Amino acid sequence: MKTAVSVTLGALLLVAGIALLVLPGPGFVLIAAGLALLATRFDWAKKPLDYAKDKAQQGIDEVKDSKVKAGLALACALALVVLGILGVAGVKLPFLNTLSAIVLILSGLFLVGTVIYARMQRNQAPRSLI
Incomplete structure (x- = not known):
């Protein structure tokens, strides 16, 4: 029963996310959520989920390191709101x-929220492993 619910919900999130790539909305977020849910049951979903995580981290790093990109992202966010x-x-x-x-x-x-999170990461000192 749990597998059927996970697969159904994961598939619905994935399809909704794909639709929201062309419609206004957080398509990538829903795709990642759907893949995360499907990855709990299927190995094939782990590879695209890892790719999505890497791309999300790259975006956060770009905003973290550039005031211009952070400003443009905030301007786009303001326009959406x-x-x-x-x-x-x-x-x-x-x-x-x-x-x-x-x-x-x-x-x-x-x-x-994503821009704030990224800029806060910039202000945190790297933690040593020792």
Whole structure:
């Protein structure tokens, strides 16, 4: 029973994530979540999950090391939140309904959190193993 639930939920997250690659929303996050769930039951899902983790860490490292990239990411996050708020407020924008507006706001806030996390990593001193 647990395997069936894991496979079903993992597959749904994976499909939703793939759809959100072209729709507004955190597609990569859902893909990673789906792969993480599937990797608990299937070895084949571990390789793409490791690849996704590596790419996510590369992105965090780039934002951590560059004020320009961090600023651009925050500007994009602000744009997502503003568009989402306009959509929730009832402003008619093309291809935007209330659900996609809420997803835009959440995506923007997720991006802000990621940038803050990356910049905080820059301020932490490396820990020695001794």
